[in-house]
Amino acid sequence: MDSILIAMILALLIPIYEAWQDDNIWQKMLAFASIATKTSIMMLVISVLRDDWSIGVVAVIILSVGEAGLMLLAHLIKRLNEV
Amino acid sequence: MIDNYIYVIVALLPLSALILVSQTNPYNALVIRAILGAIAALVYSILGGADVALTEALVGTMLAVTLYVIAVRSSLVMRLGILSKNSDSTEDYFTELIANLRKVTQKYYLRLELVEYPDRELLKQALLKREVHGICERSELSNMDNNPIYQTTIRVHRLFEILQTEFTFPDTEISYITIPSSEDKHK
Structure with a gap:
C-alpha cells in the first residue's frame, strides 16, 4: 500500500514545481488548488490505511477549508488591480 | 514503527x-x-x-x-494626486506619462493609485496634509512653449529615489519636498 502513497507524493511534486517556476499569480493559485486538494486526499488515504477516523474527520474539514481559502484568496487577487 | x-x-x-x-x-x-x-x-x-x-x-x-x-x-500603494481635468492638447502625453510611471512602480510591486483634485490649490493642500505621496501637474512656467512639461513632486524620500533612478520620461521633472512633521495629525 505504500507504493500508492509514494505515487501520490510524486504527483504532489508536479504542482510544487509549477508553483516554484511559474511567475504568473494565477498559475500559482492553480498549483495551490491542486496541492490543497491532494494533501487532503492523502490524509484521507492515510486515515483509511491506519483505520484512524480522527484523522479522517480532520482531512474532510481541511479539504473544505482549503477550497474556501482558495476562493477567498482568488477573489482578493482578482480585485487587486481594480480601484 | x-x-x-x-x-x-x-x-x-x-x-x-x-x-x-x-x-x-x-x-x-x-x-x-x-x-x-x-x-x-x-x-x-x-x-x-x-x-x-x-x-x-x-x-x-x-x-x-x-x-x-x-x-x-x-499598504503597498503609491497615491499620486492629479488634476481632474487636463487640457486636451496634453491628454495623450499625460496618459503615456502615467503608463510609464505605472511600469516603474510595478517593478517594485507598488500599486499606483490616482487621486483626482479639482484645482491646483487643493492639490497642493493634499500634498501638505499628507493625503497623497506625490502630485503630478503641469508646471506653470512652460505654458509658452509647445512642449508640455509636467512637474512631479514627491514627499516620500524612498519613492523619490526610485523614481529618480528608474523613471526616464522626457519633459517631466521630478522633485522632492520635505514636509515638516506637524502635530500628532495622523489621518
Whole structure:
C-alpha cells in the first residue's frame, strides 16, 4: 500500500514545481488548488490505511477549508488591480 | 514503527519553505505560504497531531493569508494626486506619462493609485496634509512653449529615489519636498 502513497507524493511534486517556476499569480493559485486538494486526499488515504477516523474527520474539514481559502484568496487577487 | 513514506512527506515541508523564502513578489509569496500551510497540515496529521493540523489549515492557510493580502494591498500603494481635468492638447502625453510611471512602480510591486483634485490649490493642500505621496501637474512656467512639461513632486524620500533612478520620461521633472512633521495629525 505504500507504493500508492509514494505515487501520490510524486504527483504532489508536479504542482510544487509549477508553483516554484511559474511567475504568473494565477498559475500559482492553480498549483495551490491542486496541492490543497491532494494533501487532503492523502490524509484521507492515510486515515483509511491506519483505520484512524480522527484523522479522517480532520482531512474532510481541511479539504473544505482549503477550497474556501482558495476562493477567498482568488477573489482578493482578482480585485487587486481594480480601484 | 515509522513508515518510509513519512520521511518523504516530511521532506516536502522544508522544500516548500525554501520556495517560499525565494519569492520576491509579496503576493506570490502569500500564495506559496498557503501551499506551505496545506503541506504542514498534511505533515501534522500523519504525525498524529490532528488538532494541530486543523488549526494550521484554518488559521495558517485561510485567515492569515487572507488578512495579509488585504494588508499588503492597502499598504503597498503609491497615491499620486492629479488634476481632474487636463487640457486636451496634453491628454495623450499625460496618459503615456502615467503608463510609464505605472511600469516603474510595478517593478517594485507598488500599486499606483490616482487621486483626482479639482484645482491646483487643493492639490497642493493634499500634498501638505499628507493625503497623497506625490502630485503630478503641469508646471506653470512652460505654458509658452509647445512642449508640455509636467512637474512631479514627491514627499516620500524612498519613492523619490526610485523614481529618480528608474523613471526616464522626457519633459517631466521630478522633485522632492520635505514636509515638516506637524502635530500628532495622523489621518
